[in-house]
Amino acid sequence: MGYEYSPVKLADGIYSVGVIDWNLRDFHGYETPKGGTYNSYLIVDDKIALIDTVKSQFTEDFVNSIRQIVDPSEIDYVVANHVEMDHSSSLSRIMELAPDAKIYTSKRGKTGLCAYYKEEGCENWDFEVVGTGDELSLGNKTLMFIEAVMLHWPDSMHTYLKENKILFSNDAFGQHIATSQRFDYEVDDVIDDAAEYYANILMPFGSQVLKYFDKAKELGLEFNMIAPSHGVIWKKYINDILNAYKSWASGETVPKVPVIYDTMWGSTEIMAKEVLEGIRSAGVETELLHLRxxxxxxxxKEILDAPVIALGSTTINNGMFHSVAGFLTHLKGLKPKGKKAVVFGSYGWGGGGVQRAEDELDKGGIELLEKGLKVKFRPDSEDLKFCRELGTRLAEAAKEQ
Structure with a gap:
């Protein structure tokens, strides 16, 4: 189960009221070993606004959290920044408790919500469709809406509290970590957690991220806090996360060559270690990453700022190893920009693993630096020399980026 936060006061009349999913281990098909949160925010002014809801299995924890501030029936407005169910599937419960509340969402947001919650009575909900620059007065506080198309769904929207300069950014700037802490300066490695989140969810949308920054500049937005729907709130390290997003979205890299591989009887692993040693000896950052x-x-995440990848696959049934195939399917969907790679691997009675991996890399828009290195059975001393020389060449290619 999840657990409600004791609501955390962010500023006068502004509260974090979400839930912690301590046992979350899979999200969007990738692993989340640190768990996660579903954040929601309550603003109490002359009118009361709730920004986003939480995943449905945590609905009652969520409602109990709200009740520590106000009776849910007093909510005047619900802002639905995104229709994905980890943010919206408690909406029907909120609308039961506050049937007169008006829902503010994008045009695509209304379409999506009504598609998901038709059986819950969506046709009876009072919607207000908004676009970038539209505002909602709560009395002393003003919400402004900003469409964030493809960050990371077509309906995505952010909400900006003008007087307090707080951006409620939904799926942008998040991290998948379960923590009772609420702010960036209270946890370790928060930029690394944000990098892993970005790499696995937002990497395909770099151009849209940059357009979003242009729009924020045009609107003159300044940030005292960035409050995402997953993870902790950015308060101390706002400039760090903004600069990191600009760097990731622009495809900036550092000299680095991760060695990613899988092996059946150890021969491809022997090759991987020699490739890694060639990279390391050339003075370039590297890491050995067994896919299983x-x-x-x-x-x-390690690929995010790496210009060059070394990929190793043994051969099975004249094709690449199953873990390598799964990795390349995921990588291809993320559409990494400006990456280069070389494939290496061993085979026994039949080859094909290296070639199939090269084919998938090419389909994914990753440039092959040279023809792959193949070894039959176990690599000998001459093969290991070739592996180390390959690592040196990869390191030099990484330095040139």
């Missing part, structure tokens, strides 16, 4: 012994989400 590391979280896929963590491996994807």
């Amino acid at each position: 012994k590391n979280n896929l989400s963590t491996i994807i």
Whole structure:
């Protein structure tokens, strides 16, 4: 089960009222070993607004959290920044408790909500469709809405509290961590957690991220806090996360070559270690990442700022190893920009693993630096020399980016 936060006061009349999912281990098909949160925010002014809801199995925890501030029946407005069910599937319960509340959402948001919650009586809900720059006065406080198309769904929207300069950013700037803390300066490695989140969810949408920054500048937005729907609130490290997003969205890299592989009887692993040693000896950052012994989400994070990838696959049934195939399917969907790679691997009675992996990399828009390195059975001393030389060449390619 989840657990409500004791609501945390962010500023006068502004509260975090979401829930913690301590046992979340899978989200969007990738692993979340640190758990997660579903954040919601309550603003109490002359009118009361609730920004986003939480995943349905935590509905009653969520309602109890709200009740520590106000009776849910007093909610005047519900802002639905995004229709995905981890943010919206408690909405029908809120509308039962506050049937006269008006829902503010984007045009696509209304369409999506009514598609999901037709059976829950969506046709009876009072909707107000809003676009970028539209505002809602709560009395002393004003909400402004900003469409954030494809960050990371077509309906995505952010809400900005003008007087307090707080951005409620839904799925942007989030992290998947379960913590009773609420702010960035209270947890360790928060930028790393945000990088893993970005790499696995927002990597395909770099151009849209940059357009969003242009729109924020045009609107003159300033931020005292950025309050996402997952993880902790940015308060101390706002500039750090903004600069990180700009860097990731722009495809900026550092000299780095992760060595990603899987092996059946150890021969491809021997090759991987020699490739890694060639990279390391050339003075470039590297890491050995076995596909079945590391979280896929963590491996994807290591690719985020790496210009070059070394990929190793043994051959099975004339094709690549199944874990390599799954990795490449995920990577291809994330559409990484400006990446280069080389494939290596061993085979026994039949080859094909290296070639199939090269084919998938090419389909994913990743440039192949050179023809893959293949070894039959176990690599000998001459093969290991070739592996180390390959690592050196990859390191030099990474330095040139």
